[in-house]
Amino acid sequence: MPDNAAPPVCLTIGTSDSGGGAGIQGDIKALASVGCFTATVLAGLTAQNTTGVLSRHPVPVDFLRAQFDAVRADFDIRAVKVGTTWSAAHLLAIAELLADLAVPVVVDPVMVSAAGGALGGRDARAALIEALLPLADVLTPNVAEARLLTGDETSGPGELAQRLIGLGAPAVVVTSGGDGEDWFADGLTALRLDRPAHRTGAEHGAGCAHSALITGLRAHGLPLSQAVLEATALASGAVRDGLTSIGRGVHPVDVLGLPARAPGRATAV
Numbered sequence: 266m267p268d269n270a271a272p273p274v275c276l277t278i279g280t281s282d283s284g285g286g287a288g289i290q291g292d293i294k295a296l297a298s299v300g301c302f303t304a305t306v307l308a309g310l311t312a313q314n315t316t317g318v319l320s321r322h323p324v325p326v327d328f329l330r331a332q333f334d335a336v337r338a339d340f341d342i343r344a345v346k347v348g349t350t351w352s353a354a355h356l357l358a359i360a361e362l363l364a365d366l367a368v369p370v371v372v373d374p375v376m377v378s379a380a381g382g383a384l385g386g387r388d389a390r391a392a393l394i395e396a397l398l399p400l401a402d403v404l405t406p407n408v409a410e411a412r413l414l415t416g417d418e419t420s421g422p423g424e425l426a427q428r429l430i431g432l433g434a435p436a437v438v439v440t441s442g443g444d445g446e447d448w449f450a451d452g453l454t455a456l457r458l459d460r461p462a463h464r465t466g467a468e469h470g471a472g473c474a475h476s477a478l479i480t481g482l483r484a485h486g487l488p489l490s491q492a493v494l495e496a497t498a499l500a501s502g503a504v505r506d507g508l509t510s511i512g513r514g515v516h517p518v519d520v521l522g523l524p525a526r527a528p529g530r531a532t533a534v
């Protein structure tokens with residue numbers, strides 16, 4: 266008999282953030298916050314903190330495959346997030362590995378960090394559009410990434426979302442960070458997602474949390490539109506509650522309510 270209380274397993278394919286706020290580390294926390302267990306496939310490592318990306322080290326594609334095979338052989342994966350993936354070779358391998366895994370795939374095409382460091386090569390653009398978009402459940406770029414992907418340097422998030430649908434994405438959320446205007450489109454509807462814009466300076470990891478939360482909520486079986494609305498509200502709350510005492514740059518978001526978990530503060534269950 267299926268155990269309905271068992272946490273669904275999600276897989277995140279992306280890159281380590283040594284600063285702990287974004288990337289794979291951010292994904293694990295965001296997925297845990299919505300009751301998911303997370304398996305990880307690393308495509309690369311960064312030497313990074315809240316002030317920026319200091320150094321980077323892609324993982325060889327063969328070793329990416331080995332991680333995927335190990336995880337796939339042992340877990341019932343319910344949803345996948347693809348984050349920072351570095352190169353066309355990594356993206357093509359990921360598309361091949363995911364081709365027969367019939368679960369929602371959330372693609373967050375990360376190319377720049379909140380603190381400004383480059384996180385991907387330009388050759389990745391064509392591979393992402395040709396190989397990964399056809400497998401995606403939803404694509405979640407920010408405005409800068411949507412402009413890079415479409416080559417449209419001037420349009421706002423609503424129009425960029427429509428353009429990405431035109432490039433083959435089945436659904437898109439274009440996020441606008443502190444500008445507060447995110448847009449959802451799925452080919453049938455286009456919707457502005459109203460949410461507050463918080464000025465806490467704690468946005469490091471917001472985009473990673475947002476796409477990981479959509480992934481986790483999809484793993485629980487929520488319809489895409491509901492998963493997007495809930496993830497938007499939760500990611501926005503994580504910026505509002507961000508950890509402004511941590512780091513000297515763009516502070517990390519907090520999806521877990523860490524201050525309330527300190528010894529003596531936690532509510533007894």
Ligand SMILES: Nc1ncnc2c1ncn2[C@@H]1O[C@H](COP(=O)(O)OP(=O)(O)OP(=O)(O)O)[C@@H](O)[C@H]1O
Pocket residue numbers: 373374375376377378379405406407408410440441442443444447460461462463464468470471472473475496497498499500501502504505
């Ligand atoms: N200043 C803010 N106030 C409220 N919510 C925010 C803020 N910044 C980010 N968010 C939340 O985080 C989500 C992602 O936002 P953002 O555009 O900053 O992502 P990003 O980090 O640029 O994305 P990517 O991972 O694609 O690089 C938004 O949908 C929103 O819910």
Ligand SMILES: Cc1ncc(COP(=O)(O)O)c(N)n1
Pocket residue numbers: 279280281282287288289311313348349375377378379380384468469470471472473
């Ligand atoms: C390894 C890695 N992946 C993704 C991001 C983007 O996160 P953000 O734009 O929220 O800083 C990052 N900074 N580092």
